[in-house]
Amino acid sequence: MSSNNLVYLGMQKIIFLFLALSLLACQQDEADKPKVETRGTGAVGLNKAVLQAELLEVGPIKPVQYGFLWSTTNGVDVISAQGKVVVGESSEGELPFSYEVTNLSPGTDYFVRAFASTNGFTNIYYGEEIAFTTSLPADYVRTLVADELTNSTAKLNGELIDLNELTTAQYGFVWALTPFNSILQGNVVVTGTASTPLTYQSTLTSLQAQTTYYYRAFVSNEEATVVVYGDLLSFTTTN
Numbered sequence: 001m002s003s004n005n006l007v008y009l010g011m012q013k014i015i016f017l018f019l020a021l022s023l024l025a026c027q028q029d030e031a032d033k034p035k036v037e038t039r040g041t042g043a044v045g046l047n048k049a050v051l052q053a054e055l056l057e058v059g060p061i062k063p064v065q066y067g068f069l070w071s072t073t074n075g076v077d078v079i080s081a082q083g084k085v086v087v088g089e090s091s092e093g094e095l096p097f098s099y100e101v102t103n104l105s106p107g108t109d110y111f112v113r114a115f116a117s118t119n120g121f122t123n124i125y126y127g128e129e130i131a132f133t134t135s136l137p138a139d140y141v142r143t144l145v146a147d148e149l150t151n152s153t154a155k156l157n158g159e160l161i162d163l164n165e166l167t168t169a170q171y172g173f174v175w176a177l178t179p180f181n182s183i184l185q186g187n188v189v190v191t192g193t194a195s196t197p198l199t200y201q202s203t204l205t206s207l208q209a210q211t212t213y214y215y216r217a218f219v220s221n222e223e224a225t226v227v228v229y230g231d232l233l234s235f236t237t238t239n
Contacts, residue, residue, distance in 0.1 A: 034059045034116035035093075036066060038127035041112070046135055048102045053114030053127055055095040061118040062091040068099055070112040074131070078115065078124055107136040107169075107221035133221075136228040137162075141171065141219040143230030144199070151209035151238045156189075158217030158230060159199045168195050168222050173202055174229070175215035183218060183227050193222070212236045 035056040042050030051068045058064045066088060069081035078084065087097045104110065114127035144157035156173045163169055170193050176186035189202045207213065217230035 033057075034064045034118065034125050036114045036116040036125060036127045038112065038114040038130050039096075040130060041132045042098065044132055044134060046106045046137060047104045048100060049104065049110070049132055049134065050098055050100050051112055051114075052096070052098045055090060055093055055097065055116060057093040058091060058116075059118070061123075063089040064091070064116050064118055065089045065120075066095075066097060066114065066116045068101070068112055068114055069126075070101060070110050072105075072108060072110060074111045074129065076111050076113055076129060077126065078121060104134050106134050107226045109133050109221075109223060109225055133225045136219070136221070136226050138228060140169070140228045141217045141230045143215070143217040143233050145233065146215065146235040148203070149235060149238055152207050153203060153205050154207060154213070154235050154237060155201055155203045156215055156217075157199065157201050158191075160194055160197050160219060162197060163195065168193055169219045170222055170224065171200060171217070171219045173215050173217055175204065175213055177211070177213060179214050179232060182229075183220075183224075186214075207237050209237050210239050 037054050037056055039052040039054055042052055055066045065086050067086040069076050069078060069084050071080055071082040083101060085099055087099050109131060111129055111131050113129040115124055117124045139161055142159040142161055144159055146154050146156050148155040158173060160169060160171055170190060172190040174183050174186040174188050180186045191200050191202050212234055214232055214234045216232045218227055220227040
């Protein structure tokens with residue numbers, strides 16, 4: 001075998017060894033990183049939620065700080081987060097942790113992820129991002145008695161009572177021929193959006209004569225991820 005071939009084979013072995021060592025180092029680096037998992041939320045209320053996560057592994061740099069980041073926009077990280085809390089620090093993995101975040105806005109979508117960090121916030125490692133929506137008070141909206149009844153029309157009446165911290169509310173009515181519980185079980189009439197309390201109306205047409213209809217007022221956040229209903233009432237069209 002010529003000396004050129006021997007040199008070529010030697011170079012191949014060196015390159016292969018270099019790549020193998022590099023891959024092993026990358027795998028080792030990945031294994032050494034802290035691992036944290038965002039588990040979800042516990043109780044979610046008008047302006048608070050219990051966040052849950054687990055620190056799975058800590059890696060070689062100890063102790064590891066762990067906590068939560070949250071925001072009203074997705075893709076939350078330590079730079080864009082509207083809220084951040086360090087729950088604690090640990091030198092051991094397999095540690096569940098939770099935190100009750102307060103002062104949230106009602107009827108609002110939030111995005112949260114757990115994090116682990118070493119050397120202060122020099123190195124940050126994230127869990128998966130999850131979403132949750134705060135609720136709305138049950139007394140945001142009131143269903144009022146329908147009037148101006150004919151054999152084919154009726155005027156529905158509702159009232160937005162107190163928007164509290166909800167900056168913009170979408171409101172309207174749901175109606176059907178049978179009693180119902182949710183917006184998915186009836187015909188939806190979106191009357192408008194508002195940022196202050198008001199009374200509102202909507203006239204139904206093309207109804208059947210001498211027929212009983214059921215309806216209720218509703219209010220939701222703009223994304224319609226949270227819906228609150230007034231009482232279920234009924235009316236009967238004339239002959």
